[in-house]
Amino acid sequence: RPTRDLLREAERALLRHRTEASAPWVAYNIRIHEETQQRIELRRELRRALDEDQFELHFQPKVDLATGMLVACEALLRWNHPERGRIPPGVFIPIAEQSQLITPIGDWVLRRACRHLRDWRDAGLEPVRVAVAVNVSLVQFQMGDFATRVRDILGEFGVAPQELALEITESVFERESDSLLNQMRELHDMGVRLSLDDFGTGYSSLLYLQRYPFDEIKIDQAFVLHLLDDPFSRHIVETVMMLARALDAEVVAEGIESAAVGEALLAMGCRFGQGFYYSKPLEAEAFRWLLEQRGSLPLTADAAR
Ligand code: C2E
Ligand code: MG
Ligand code: MG
Numbered sequence: 001r002p003t004r005d006l007l008r009e010a011e012r013a014l015l016r017h018r019t020e021a022s023a024p025w026v027a028y029n030i031r032i033h034e035e036t037q038q039r040i041e042l043r044r045e046l047r048r049a050l051d052e053d054q055f056e057l058h059f060q061p062k063v064d065l066a067t068g069m070l071v072a073c074e075a076l077l078r079w080n081h082p083e084r085g086r087i088p089p090g091v092f093i094p095i096a097e098q099s100q101l102i103t104p105i106g107d108w109v110l111r112r113a114c115r116h117l118r119d120w121r122d123a124g125l126e127p128v129r130v131a132v133a134v135n136v137s138l139v140q141f142q143m144g145d146f147a148t149r150v151r152d153i154l155g156e157f158g159v160a161p162q163e164l165a166l167e168i169t170e171s172v173f174e175r176e177s178d179s180l181l182n183q184m185r186e187l188h189d190m191g192v193r194l195s196l197d198d199f200g201t202g203y204s205s206l207l208y209l210q211r212y213p214f215d216e217i218k219i220d221q222a223f224v225l226h227l228l229d230d231p232f233s234r235h236i237v238e239t240v241m242m243l244a245r246a247l248d249a250e251v252v253a254e255g256i257e258s259a260a261v262g263e264a265l266l267a268m269g270c271r272f273g274q275g276f277y278y279s280k281p282l283e284a285e286a287f288r289w290l291l292e293q294r295g296s297l298p299l300t301a302d303a304a305r
Helices: 003-019 030-053 088-098 100-121 146-157 178-190 206-211 221-225 231-247 259-266 284-292
Strands: 055-064 069-079 083-089 130-135 162-169 194-200 216-219 252-255
Touching: 003 030, 030 069, 030 100, 055 100, 055 284, 069 088, 069 100, 069 284, 088 100, 088 162, 100 130, 100 146, 100 162, 100 284, 130 194, 130 206, 146 162, 146 178, 178 194, 206 231, 216 221, 221 231, 221 259, 231 252
Parallel strands: 069 130, 130 162, 162 194, 194 216, 216 252
Antiparallel strands: 055 069, 069 083
16 A cells, blocks of 8 residues: 555644553554544534534523423534434543634533523522523633633623533543633633533542532543442542532432432432433423423423323
8 A cells, every 4th residue: 555545644643642542552444534524524513513503502401400391401413414313422522622612612502501591580480599501621721811711701691600510521630731720710710600511521639629610520420320239339429518518519420210319318418419310401492391390300291291
């Protein structure tokens, strides 16, 4: 084969190694080629997706575990691809992060979340304490003006900072920088709630944890899912709750799939949670309907009728 092709393949393998190194070497194979092709295509299509309005936000209730009352919600991004159907965020968010497209996409998510919040408030639907949590990627902090952009967007929709929460994953501690910390402090001082997402899965430093102004820690669903049959998960959940107490942060359990797990968490002192048992992420209209019901979750067959 021409040397040019070989070099290109070596380059692709090298790139792969840089982005997800699990061994000190990587061998080129055709799968790398196909996956690279698919990423390139998705990246190109992501650009179009914003212009052509292919994104949508779904909302998953966060509930008070004692009463099942809806106290907040998490906005989750959905990409309705015209040919490929719905592409999960786990697939396209990493691509958006690598290509900087996450910045305009992240702004879109914030705007759309604030717009929905505005609509619900205008319609008199106010049962939600901290109304909307939006997931943000670290890349969104790279330009250094994220806090300012959040302030602008809140102003644009007349949404109070206290009504917005930002969920950031533990990888925040891997990229420690003054700029990042300052922006987070600025957001926190503004009144925006900061939530540490997927806690327990990544690289966490107790030292950093104390330095960052997190108001909320979300226990990763991996521990919650196995709470009842795995003593280790139970210990982790207990430990996170002690830690949260020391940090004066609230705990939210993710991935509650049964009443039994919700009850166990409550007995362990965890007040808030979300998961398929209470409700799956819903389209904006269905979520709005849920707000109108003002009832407790999960819905009984009667209420859903
Ligand atoms: P996440 O922020 O940890 O969101 C929770 C994920 O768990 C969601 O997956 C949700 O649908 C799922 N989930 C909720 N309850 C349950 C349950 O009881 N059992 C199980 N097995 N799963 C449950 P989803 O919507 O596919 O989102 C995946 C990830 O994509 C999110 O994880 C978040 O990190 C990222 N993501 C979603 N939207 C955005 C966004 O707008 N911006 C950024 N940067 N990332 C986003
Ligand atoms: Mg989240
Ligand atoms: Mg999570």
